[in-house]
Amino acid sequence: DIQMTQSPTSLSASVGDRVTITCQASQDINNYLNWYQQKPGKAPKLLIYDASNLESGVPSRFSGSGSGTDFTFTISSLQPEDFTTYYCQQYDSLPLTFGGGTKVEIK
Amino acid sequence: QVQLQESGPGLVKPSETLSLSCIVSGVSIRSYYWNWIRQPPGKGLEWIGYIYHSGTISYNPSLKDRVTISLDTARNQFSLKMNSVTAADTAVYYCASQREGFNYWGQGTLVTVSS
Numbered sequence A: 001d002i003q004m005t006q007s008p009t010s011l012s013a014s015v016g017d018r019v020t021i022t023c024q025a026s027q028d029i030n031n032y033l034n035w036y037q038q039k040p041g042k043a044p045k046l047l048i049y050d051a052s053n054l055e056s057g058v059p060s061r062f063s064g065s066g067s068g069t070d071f072t073f074t075i076s077s078l079q080p081e082d083f084t085t086y087y088c089q090q091y092d093s094l095p096l097t098f099g100g101g102t103k104v105e106i107k
Numbered sequence B: 001q002v003q004l005q006e007s008g009p010g011l012v013k014p015s016e017t018l019s020l021s022c023i024v025s026g027v028s029i030r031s032y033y034w035n036w037i038r039q040p041p042g043k044g045l046e047w048i049g050y051i052y053h054s055g056t057i058s059y060n061p062s063l064k065d066r067v068t069i070s071l072d073t074a075r076n077q078f079s080l081k082m083n084s085v086t087a088a089d090t091a092v093y094y095c096a097s098q099r100e101g102f103n104y105w106g107q108g109t110l111v112t113v114s115s
Helices: none
Strands: A004-007 A010-013 A019-025 A033-038 A045-049 A062-067 A070-075 A085-090 A102-106 B003-007 B018-025 B033-039 B046-051 B057-059 B067-072 B077-082 B091-098 B102-105 B109-113
Touching: A004 A085, A010 A019, A019 A033, A019 A085, A033 A062, A045 A062, A045 B102, A070 A085, B003 B091, B003 B102, B018 B033, B018 B091, B018 B109, B033 B067, B046 B067, B046 B077, B046 B091, B057 B067, B077 B091
Parallel strands: A010 A102
Antiparallel strands: A004 A019, A019 A070, A033 A045, A033 A085, A062 A070, A085 A102, B003 B018, B018 B077, B033 B046, B033 B091, B046 B057, B067 B077, B091 B102, B091 B109
């Protein structure tokens, strides 16, 4: 299985801050990497697919980059509704696997 | 719009079989890969498996011996069966479609394994 290591596991930030989350794959996954946002009690929501493509309807303050084994997810200016948990997920190889999640908290 | 709705018992006894269905509306079941994903309370996400209308099926090896996913194209729905459940299978179970990412999700259903 491909292991997805997300860091940090949590972070504290303020509204308006720029936030970066990283995801490292245990082997090359090309650009087959997706990012999700999950709010408490809700299903995850796809934000970024194929490492850097913004899903339709997702605000442009969210972005992604990377390829191979190292990926970055960025929120350019944190909004109050962005304080929640984010996951990366690879689909290069089966089984499909997720990172452990990053909780973004209010400082 | 596309909607997915899970249904099934919220409580299952240990050693019995968990059975869930996902009704899909707003899109043909022939359009995407159809997945089951679960999330134990307070923990991360685990992919269970997927099915495609061509007959392609894949399961997570960690669950493969206990899981069956099936598709009913006439009723536009797909199903999950997991046998020999234990308390470790207590989780919110989601159904989701997959293009590149999991683009549409059900709201999730909590299944508790307890006697």
